[in-house]
Structure formats: structure tokens, C-alpha cells
């Protein structure tokens with residue numbers, strides 16, 4: 690991505706700072722038969738990138754070409770979502786993905802999420 694956007698390597702380094710990264714572990718409790726609930730409503734992530742590791746229960750959905758698509762759990766596989774900051778840096782060449790999480794009726798769901806944020810003093814600027 691950095692190559693494609695012709696980013697200065699020093700600039701990309703400050704975007705991908707390690708100390709500002711954030712890990713969030715989430716448990717979505719089962720809701721029981723006959724009920725419906727959202728574990729996470731429709732949103733985009735404010736980060737540069739988000740790396741999601743979900744268990745086998747499923748429930749994550751992404752919006753693509755006017756459709757909601759379930760993200761099938763695949764063992765030992767991470768999902769990488771583009772966040773709002775990449776959208777800003779790339780002048781909308783890369784677009785942050787709308788997503789939501791459906792809660793399962795019979796099983797709890799666990800996901801681990803790593804959000805990549807830039808260094809604290811890094812200035813986000815468009816690549817154009």
C-alpha cells in the first residue's frame with residue numbers, strides 16, 4: 690500500500706508505530722433462542738488498519754457492493770480491515786470497510802482485535 694501510494698518511507702514508519710497499537714479482546718455472550726441482537730453496530734474503524742482474529746462461531750459481516758457478507762471463520766487466519774486513517778492518507782483510494790457483528794443465539798463468541806494507530810506526534814496527510 691505504501692509503495693502504491695508512493696509514501697515517503699519515514700512517513701510510513703511513523704504511521705505504523707508500535708507503541709500506539711491497541712489490542713481489544715471482545716466476548717459476545719449468546720442471546721438465546723428467539724432473540725436478535727447486534728454485538729457491534731455498523732461502523733468503520735478509526736485506525737489505520739485493524740487485524741481481527743475470530744473464533745469458529747462467526748458473526749462478523751462486511752459491507753461490499755451493496756451487500757452484507759458474512760466473514761466465514763477460517764482457522765489460523767486473520768482478517769485485515771482498512772481503517773479511516775488509511776482512507777484519509779490514500780485520498781479515498783483505499784476505503785475503510787463498514788462492518789458489524791451479529792450475536793450468536795447458542796454460543797458465546799470471542800474475537801481479538803489489533804488496531805494499528807500512528808505515532809502520537811505523527812501528522813496524517815493525504816498522499817496527493
Ligand SMILES: O=C(O)CCC(=O)C(=O)O
Pocket residue numbers: 713715729734741743749788790800802
Ligand atoms: O469482533 C469482531 O469481529 C470485530 C470487532 C470490531 O469491529 C471492533 O472492535 O471494532
Ligand SMILES: [Fe+2]
Pocket residue numbers: 732733734739788
Ligand atoms: Fe470494528
